[in-house]
Amino acid sequence: MHIRDIFEQDSTTFSFEFFPPRTDAGWETLFTRISDFEALGPSFVSVTYGAGGATRQQTHDMVVRLHRDSKLDPVPHLTCVCHSRDEIEQILQRYAEAEISNILALHGDPPSDRPDYDRSKDDFRYAIDLVKTIRAFNERGAHPDPRGFGIGVAGFPEGHPETPQRLREMDYLKAKVEAGADYVCTQMFFDNHEFYDWRERCELVGISTPLIAGIMPITSVKNMQRMAELAAGTRFPARLLKGIYHRQDDPAAVLQFGVLWATEQCRDLLDSGVRGIHLYTLNRSDATMQIYKTLGAKDSASLR
Numbered sequence: 691m692h693i694r695d696i697f698e699q700d701s702t703t704f705s706f707e708f709f710p711p712r713t714d715a716g717w718e719t720l721f722t723r724i725s726d727f728e729a730l731g732p733s734f735v736s737v738t739y740g741a742g743g744a745t746r747q748q749t750h751d752m753v754v755r756l757h758r759d760s761k762l763d764p765v766p767h768l769t770c771v772c773h774s775r776d777e778i779e780q781i782l783q784r785y786a787e788a789e790i791s792n793i794l795a796l797h798g799d800p801p802s803d804r805p806d807y808d809r810s811k812d813d814f815r816y817a818i819d820l821v822k823t824i825r826a827f828n829e830r831g832a833h834p835d836p837r838g839f840g841i842g843v844a845g846f847p848e849g850h851p852e853t854p855q856r857l858r859e860m861d862y863l864k865a866k867v868e869a870g871a872d873y874v875c876t877q878m879f880f881d882n883h884e885f886y887d888w889r890e891r892c893e894l895v896g897i898s899t900p901l902i903a904g905i906m907p908i909t910s911v912k913n914m915q916r917m918a919e920l921a922a923g924t925r926f927p928a929r930l931l932k933g934i935y936h937r938q939d940d941p942a943a944v945l946q947f948g949v950l951w952a953t954e955q956c957r958d959l960l961d962s963g964v965r966g967i968h969l970y971t972l973n974r975s976d977a978t979m980q981i982y983k984t985l986g987a988k989d990s991a992s993l994r
């Protein structure tokens with residue numbers, strides 16, 4: 691469903707993020723859990739896009755499989771780093787033919803296995819260039835929906851390391867939204883005040899598209915450390931770190947604490963009228979299901 695229709699239908703959206711598993715066993719495990727996610731009735735789910743060639747194809751395959759074989763509505767992430775304009779056009783064409791309704795348009799993390807990669811040779815400098823390309827594709831009527839793809843972009847409540855100038859970052863975000871984005875989904879954050887302050891700054895610069903809050907339940911010490919590598923700009927509050935490190939010899943207690951923290955964040959966001967919550971699931975249904983259970987909800991509809 692086009693993201694504008696989803697926002698029309700759901701006063702608060704709930705969405706889940708997956709990544710394409712690297713092994714056949716990982717695919718089978720994820721797809722055996724799909725019914726757990728379906729039972730929660732999310733507004734949509736999204737699938738990340740990697741820097742390497744093989745993982746990029748897997749994003750497409752996973753999105754098409756979810757669309758075909760599940761009740762979930764998949765939104766592919768698409769990044770412009772290391773892609774030519776022609777390649778992007780082909781990817782859009784394939785998603786349009788598969789009747790995929792929305793795309794999250796991102797710059798993308800630079801490939802970790804190519805430290806000397808020269809970004810200046812890319813056809814796309816920033817995510818805004820990808821947004822403009824998708825919009826031009828939409829305007830050519832190349833998608834079965836006359837509106838074309840719904841477009842999401844990324845936002846960084848705690849800032850993005852490449853733009854330490856905190857006034858300019860809002861101008862860049864506004865330009866990205868004005869180029870054609872229908873919504874902004876944020877980087878994960880662990881202190882809701884950061885999100886509320888950023889939401890107000892968005893209002894101040896005139897960004898009025900729905901803002902979706904990215905929440906990640908910490909499930910292990912290792913997963914927190916990995917996320918700190920990947921999630922540029924994210925701050926880990928001392929109270930959270932204390933809770934995790936004090937339990938580090940007891941993995942079940944770490945998981946319980948991480949889920950409790952994320953659940954409190956969700957409750958507080960819902961109370962403050964958040965437009966959407968996006969849960970970074972890391973392909974695990976247990977933490978996500980526990981959050982719903984603790985909130986006393988059997989599915990997304992009962993959370994609204």
Ligand SMILES: Cc1cc2nc3c(=O)[nH]c(=O)nc-3n(C[C@H](O)[C@H](O)[C@H](O)COP(=O)(O)OP(=O)(O)OC[C@H]3O[C@@H](n4cnc5c(N)ncnc54)[C@H](O)[C@@H]3O)c2cc1C
Binds near residue numbers: 737769795796877878
């Ligand atoms: C919800 C979400 C999902 C993500 N999914 C993925 C994924 O699947 N795969 C992946 O590889 N990465 C993913 N990322 C990470 C993201 O690609 C990186 O953090 C990337 O560095 C920033 O992406 P962006 O789309 O915000 O880029 P941009 O909007 O291009 O911004 C990148 C930097 O450039 C600055 N900038 C923007 N416009 C200008 C301008 N005109 N002049 C100067 N500076 C400018 C911005 O302020 C920012 O600092 C995700 C991030 C989020 C928040």
